[in-house]
Every structure is written in structure tokens, then in C-alpha cells.
Amino acid sequence: MRAIFHYLLHSVLVLLGIAALSSDNVHAGEITIAFAGDRPPYFFRQNGQDAGIELDLVRLIMGNAGHTIKVVNIPKIRMLKSLKEKEIDGATTVQENNDEKLFFSDRYLDFQxxxxxxxxxxxxxxxxxxxxxxxxxxxxxxxxxxxxxxxxxxxxxxxxxxxxxxxxxxxxxxxxxxxxxxxxxxxxxxxxxxxxxxxxxxxxxxxxxxxxxxDLIKSKTSYAVAFHQASLRDQFNEGLKKARANGSYQRVLDNYR
Missing domain, CATH: 3.40.190.10 (Periplasmic binding protein-like II)
Structure with a gap:
């Protein structure tokens, strides 16, 4: 009986693990990310298409989690408000603050x-x-x-x-x-x-x-991406680490020099 109990317990735990993995993948697909204005070479329109360092980085990083990016261009001052109201899934080029309703990624871009x-x-x-x-x-x-x-x-x-x-x-x-x-x-x-x-x-x-x-400003201005879901923030941070480690992050920067 004890052996059967342990077998059933193991089976339940395996099923729960599979369910948890499936839950992590529930959000894979198209997500809406806001970018602030026309700021080449970071974000701009080129030949009728959105382009730039920020967009390429976000596509690269979130693509590792199976996401595609729907671009929304809104003023910077409206970004966090739109995110709190869940009009968008993420907002780029924000500086981390203490808003407990939002989830801020690790630093992904520095402006000098x-x-x-x-x-x-x-x-x-x-x-x-x-x-x-x-x-x-x-x-x-x-x-x-x-x-x-x-x-x-x-x-x-x-x-x-x-x-x-x-x-x-x-x-x-x-x-x-x-x-x-x-x-x-x-x-x-x-x-x-x-x-x-x-x-x-x-x-x-x-x-x-x-x-x-x-040359008066010695420190760089660092930016994060804000999300309204912790899971998206975690996926971004993991993808960012991989992109920096395998060199793909640097290749994006080099493409615009």
C-alpha cells in the first residue's frame, strides 16, 4: 500500500509540474509593448516599418519566450498609466520606481x-x-x-x-x-x-x-521595461541574460553604428 501511495503521490506531483509549465507558457503569443515617440536610433519608422535598437532588443529578448511584439507608440508620460489600466502589456524606456502594481525588469538599455x-x-x-x-x-x-x-x-x-x-x-x-x-x-x-x-x-x-x-554627466541613464504581469517580467529578465551571454544583445547595438 505504501508503495502504491508513493507512486500515486509521484504521479500527482508530475502532473502538477506539467500544469505549472503549461501555465508559464499560457502567455506565449502576441504581447503589446509601448514605445515612447520617435527617438532614432532607438525607436523610429523606416520605410513604413517600426525599427530601432529598443524594438530589436525587445523582439529578441521576448522572442526567446515565444512572444511576438505588437508595437504601440504613445507619449512617455502616458506609458505607466496605460500599463496600470492594462491597455498594454509592457512599457519600454522607463525608470524603475516603487509602484507595487507594476513589475520592472532589470536594466536593459543605457543612455549616455x-x-x-x-x-x-x-x-x-x-x-x-x-x-x-x-x-x-x-x-x-x-x-x-x-x-x-x-x-x-x-x-x-x-x-x-x-x-x-x-x-x-x-x-x-x-x-x-x-x-x-x-x-x-x-x-x-x-x-x-x-x-x-x-x-x-x-x-x-x-x-x-x-x-x-x-562632459558633465558622468553617470548613464538606465532604463527598464515595466510589465503588469510578474511572469512577463521574469521572462524578459531571463531572455536578457541569455542575449547578453551569447552576444546577440551586442550584435543589435552594433547594427545601428
């Missing part, structure tokens, strides 16, 4: 931001605190991303009004245009994005003029 001016303005900066003397343009909600001191200086007041020298762009095309049109003195931007638009806008503006690169 830099401050740039035209040499003709003869601007010399030693720290970010000196930005208060100049007008500059940054990405949407950029005041949140460069440390507590920067956030303290440039967060909007109770009426949503920013300091006069602070400007933020709805998208990075307009951000770059404002800089090249001399509507601001400085631009704060990821170096890869700046170089892309420098080439793109060369017919509209003289982008060959001498520039000064102010």
Missing part, C-alpha cells in the same frame, strides 16, 4: 547623455548647476532623469510652470531643431540620438558648425 553648445557661443561649463545661466532644451520629463539636484532645480512648480531657461520637447526631432535653429543655447541629449539627427537635419540647417561637448 551629454550637454552640447555651438562653439560660437563660447560657453564653458564646469557643472550642471551652471546651466541656470543659459537656455537649454531636454527631452520630455528630462528634469526627472539627471539626479536629485537637477530635479530640485528644474521640477515644475505647483502650477506646472518650469524655470524660464528650461525647455522640454515633445519629441527629439523638435528638440534637435530648436538647438540648430538657435532657439536655445544648449541641448542635453543622448549622444547617439544627437549624431543621428545631426546627419538627418544637415539639409535644413548647417550642422557642420563647430560644437562644444560639455
Amino acid at each position: 547623455n551629454i550637454v552640447i553648445s555651438k562653439a560660437k557661443h563660447d560657453i564653458r561649463l564646469k557643472s550642471l548647476s551652471e546651466l541656470k545661466h543659459y537656455s537649454f532644451i531636454i527631452w520630455q520629463d528630462g528634469w526627472r532623469n539627471l539626479g536629485p539636484d537637477f530635479e530640485m532645480d528644474y521640477r515644475p512648480d505647483a502650477n506646472g510652470i518650469f524655470p524660464k531657461n528650461y525647455n522640454q520637447a515633445f519629441n527629439q526631432l523638435s528638440q534637435n531643431k530648436m538647438f540648430w535653429a538657435d532657439r536655445v543655447q544648449l541641448i542635453i541629449i543622448d549622444k547617439n540620438i544627437f549624431e543621428h539627427y545631426k546627419n538627418l537635419l544637415s539639409k535644413e540647417f548647417d550642422t557642420s558648425v563647430p560644437l562644444t561637448y560639455h
